[in-house]
Amino acid sequence: MKSLADLEQRLGDLHRRTSETPLFNPVFQLSLDLSRLLESGAMSLDQCAALVAEIECEALAARARRLRGLVAPVAPAANTRALKATLGTGDFAAFAARWDHPLVHTVFTAHPTFLLTPAQTAAVAQAASSDAPVDPACLAGARADVTLAYEHAEAMQAIAHAASARDTIVATVLDHAREQWPDQWLDLNPLPFRFASWVGYDMDGRTDIGWSASVGFRLAEKAQRLAFYSRQLAAIDPKHPLLDELGPAADYAAERAQDFAGDLSDPAALSVAANRLTAGDPRKLLSLKRYIAALDDEARATPDAARAVALKTLAAAMRADGLGMGWIHFRVNAKQLHNAIRRKLDPNGTLDLSSKGAIVHIRRAISEVKPHRSNFAALAIESSTAIRQFLAMAQILAHVDADAPIRMLIAECEEPATILAALYFARLFGIDDKVDVSPLFETETALEHGGRFLDALLAEEEYRAYARRRGRVAIQTGFSDAGRFVGQLPASLAIERLQGRLAQAMADNDLADLAALIFDTHGESMGRGAHPCSIADRLSWPLSHWARRRFARSGIRLEPEVSFQGGDGYLWFATPELALATLTRMVENAPGVTDENAPKDPFYQRTDLSLDFYRAIRDHQHEHLESRTYSRAVTAFGLGLLNPTGSRVSRRQSDISADREMSLRQIRAIPHNAILQQLGYPVNVIAGVGHAAEGNYEEMATLLKDSARGQQLIRLVRAANALASVKTVAAYGELFNSAYWASRPYRGTEEHLSHACEALAEYLVKDDRNGVFRRLASRLRVDALKLHRLLSLLPPAADGEVTGEDTRRTIGVLQAIRLALFQYMMIRAVSVPVFSRANDVSRDDVLEMVFTLRIDEALAQLRRAYPTSFPQITDFRLNEPTDYPEGEDHGYEAIRTRFIDPIEAAQALNLRITTAIANLFGAHG
Structure with a gap:
């Protein structure tokens, strides 16, 4: 068993044995096969690493194929043709109405999803862009240090590619209009996409972002965007007079960004930086209105059609982005606002x-x-996080970009008073005309009571007056925590109802003439609220046609906003080709467009069935979340199954000093979802669907089959189920089965392991994790049987809707290799010679660290107990002679070589397997 093909063949043979012995676990048996090879010396860790490398390449290639399939076609010429096919002819006013407002706002968010190394990211992007094979050399690339600055740079690169793609689309739209309406086309101001980012501005759940970093990022974005504008204008006319202003303005912004990149904790240093930024300077540019007007006027005056299109395209970019790479989103937690008010x-x-x-x-x-005036000194001394954010926004609007509005997102917002508190501070600092305050509905309480929240908020006269000044009502719906607390299917259905309630509340409160801006934050995988089957599903899953029709029938213009999150999301824009393909697919599947006269979907008519279905899944998911069994299983390995993938910590910062036993609410949503992937079963997507259909299978199957929304629900479930394995969940529990370790050398086949296995058996007698995983697997299996009964009554999946059995088998092989590596680490950990307790850390503590995959901590303790570097007698220059020590002390090199270094190498392979499994799922978490 030295190749992927060998292992897949063996796993297939083992699977067939389950028909004879239902409790037989093929994944764990394969892991035992591999463990025996490792322990006998028939397979080395290096050979195991070669196996992992082979599968890593295949997993990266699979991810590239999946991405390419979602955005295809990728070739620029094909996308230009596809875009032209959507443009049509007819009435210019209707054409302008379609293109003069954003089809979609696209937000480049962060959070811990930077799973791939830079080399792997580039390899996947190149393969997806060109259908080329993945270069195995990318496996050798080092992981990046994922700091906030790294995340920000990655976001800016993605936005830069998106902006170039948008320019291509705008130019195509303008060319088409020029041909169709030669006397009117210059009145067109296309704005198909707006871009935004919260990277560097999101303070929810973190205390490591200083206000000066946010100001510095915004200045750096200004410098980068002005440089882009200069290059675009120089390409039109190298001697254009506006270049004499744009170039120096870019240089000035870059200088000020450098001022704010340093340590400004010293009042003297801050005073210098602030005074430079606030002082008058001929290079200081705060608005692009004059430039946009000048470019539009020049386009009207020039007889050169190509030049006119280019000038209008540049003006469109300025109109969309302002003095930055896009708009920015600050975010705070409701509790921070409560403390401030x-x-x-x-x-x-x-x-x-x-x-x-x-x-x-x-x-x-x-x-x-x-309104109060404020300056950077007021910002520097402010202790309240929420007030500090409003002060920072005031300074950015006053001294960086006076035109581009700023979003203020409020996490865990459950009371209308929280929004009014935000309005108070916006007005206090004179920025309420430039800030869009947006509540985030994500918690169980917010989703359950969100309709009443919106009714109460929109009934407030102060809020209505504010919304009219802004021209929109803005809300945010989040899928990460929602999907964790109530399950992905119930979360999507609850969010859908909330969106419908917003349409009703706006109509009831005479706000139907305003726009409804709905920011749906999710990620790329099925665990974070994105649909994996198609770009059409990805865009309509969080904002369904039912919800869209509620707004259309009330005459409310939708401003849909979607999230592309972190390293996973930025892959969609990792090359110019992918960016253009992604935006073209978004034009074809615009998430704010619907047919308000479409036939009614029975899912929303048969509420006697669909509401019961929703509630039953939600309750089932809630039982898992509150279950000690589920919590213990998910946290059995802590976060040791996962690579570090972001600058935002995976455990909530208030819990860092908590005991080794974590609760699910201590782990953030993305790591929670990622652990489910790694354990082999996306519980928060699949669980409860079978249970919800019990007793009514035929009628529920008919409803789902006849409903477009129901079919979409089932496509998501099938996609997750195609990658899921209850046997894998059960296999993890066998690692902690005392009887397994006691029995492994029983027949004398592995006598050299008898002492280690006996020690493990004795140590694990009282461990609860074997029973925990068995109980969880049993619960999942019972529900899966019911799910399979439901699926059997539905039409089979269409080609391409779900991954093939080969992908599931490859994941099974990876899981078996990992389980063998875990056994390898456990055997070596228990075989380390006993050492004396030091600093309140015992050998048993080290063993528990290994069993919970706190490997770095365990190795640090072992290296301290068995050092290999000592002061040498020859290091000293003493006059008095000594006869001791005799000979040379070599320390504990043998212990390092036999135990410590192999554990470290095995854990490194484990984390590589983590990446491969995530790639086969299509994203991290």
Whole structure:
């Protein structure tokens, strides 16, 4: 068994044995086969690494094929043809109405999803762009240090490719209009896409982003965008007079960005940087309005059609992005706002922010507040995170970009008073005309009571007046925590209902003439609220046609906003070809467009069935989340199954000092989803669907079959189920089965392991994880039987909707190799000679660290217990002679070689397997 083909063949043979012995576990048996090879010396770790490398290449290639399939065609010429096919002819006014507003806002978010090394990212992107094979050399590339600056740079590169692709689309639209309406086309101002980012501005759940970093990032973005504008204009006319202004303005912004990149904790240093930024300077540019007007006028005046299109394209980019790479989103937590408003209006802490009295109090404060001037000193000394964000926004609007509005996202927002508090601070600092305050609905409570929240908020006169000034009502719906707490299917259906309630609330409160901006934040994988089957599903899954029709029938213009998250999301824009293909597919499947006269979907008519279906899945998912069994299984290995994939910590910062036993609410949503992938079963997608159909299979199957939304639900479930394996979940529990270790050398086949196996058997007698995994696997299996019964009544999946059996088998092989490596580490950990307790760390503590994959900590303790580097007698220059020590002390090199270094090497392979499994799933978490 030295190749992937060999292992897949062996796993297939073992699977056939389950028909004879239902409890037989082929994944764990293959891991035992491999473990015996490793322990006998018939296979070395290097040979195991070669196997992993072979599968890594295949997993990267599979990911490239999947990405290419989602955005195909990829060739630029093919996408130009596809775009032209959507343009049509007819009425110019209708054409302009379609293209003068964004079809979609695209937000480049971050969070820990930077799974691939830079070399692997480039290899996948190149393969997806050109259908070329993945170069195995990419496996040798080192992992990046994923700092906030790294994430920001990656986001800016993705936006740069997206902006170039948008320019191509805008130029094509303008060319088409020029041909169709030669007397009117110059009145067209295409704005098909707006881009934004929260990387560097998202303060929810983290304390490591200083305000000066946010200002510095915004200045750097300004410098980068102005440089782009200069290059675009120089390509039109190398001697254009506006270049004499744009070039120096870019240089000025870059200089100021450098000022804010340093340590500004010293008041003197901050004073220098702030005074440079706030001082008058002929190179300081705060608005592009004059430049946009000049370019439009020049386009009208020039007889050169190509030049006119190029000038209009540049003006369109300026109109869309302003003085930055895109718009920016600040984000805070509702609790941070509550603390801030209490400090201002309720210093004694007597006000209940969930009460009507609080709303009356804040409403009065908003009506009475007078705008305050502020400066960077006020920002530097402010202790409240929320107030600091408003002060930072005020400085950015005053000294970086006066035109581009800023989004203020509020996480865990469950009370209308929270939004009014944000409005208070926006007005306090004189920026309420440039800030879009947006509540995030993601928690269980927010989703359950979101409709009442919106009814109450939109009934507030202060809010309605503010929304009219801004021209929109903005909300954010999140799929990460929602999908974790109530399951992905119930979360999507709950969010859909919430979106419908927004349409109703806007109509009821005479706000139907405003736009509804709905930011659907999700990720790339099925675990983070994105649909894996097609780009059409990806765009309609979070904002369904049912929800869209609610807005269309009320005459409300939708401004849909989607998220491309971190390393996974940026892959869609990793090359110019992929960026153009992605945006073209978004034009073809515009998420704000629907046919309001389409036939009614029975899923929304048969609420007696669909609501019960939703509630049953939600309740089933909730039982898992609250179950000690599920929690213990998911946290059995801590976060040791995962690579570090972002600058935002995977455990909530308030819990870093918590005990080794974690609760699910301590782990963030993306790592939680990623662990489910690694354990072999996307519980938060699949679980509960079979249970929800029980007792009503035929009628439920008919409803799902006849409903477009129902079919979409089933496509998601099938995609997840095609990669899932209950046997794999059970296999992880066998690692902690005392009886397994006691029995392994029982027949004398592995006598050299008898002492280690006996020690493991004795140590694990009291360990609960074997029983935990068995109980979880049993629950999942019962529900899966019901799911299979439901699926058997539905039409089979169409070609390409789900991955083939070969992908599931490849994942099974990876899981078996990993389980063999875990056994390898456990045997070596228990075989390390006993050492004395040091600094309250015992040998048993080290063993538990290994069993929970806290390998770095365990190795640090072992290296301390068995050092290999000592002071030498020859290091000293003493006059007095000594006869001791005799000979040379070599330390503990043998222990390092036999135990410590192999454990480290095995864990490195484990983490490579993690990446390969995620690639076969299509994303991290």
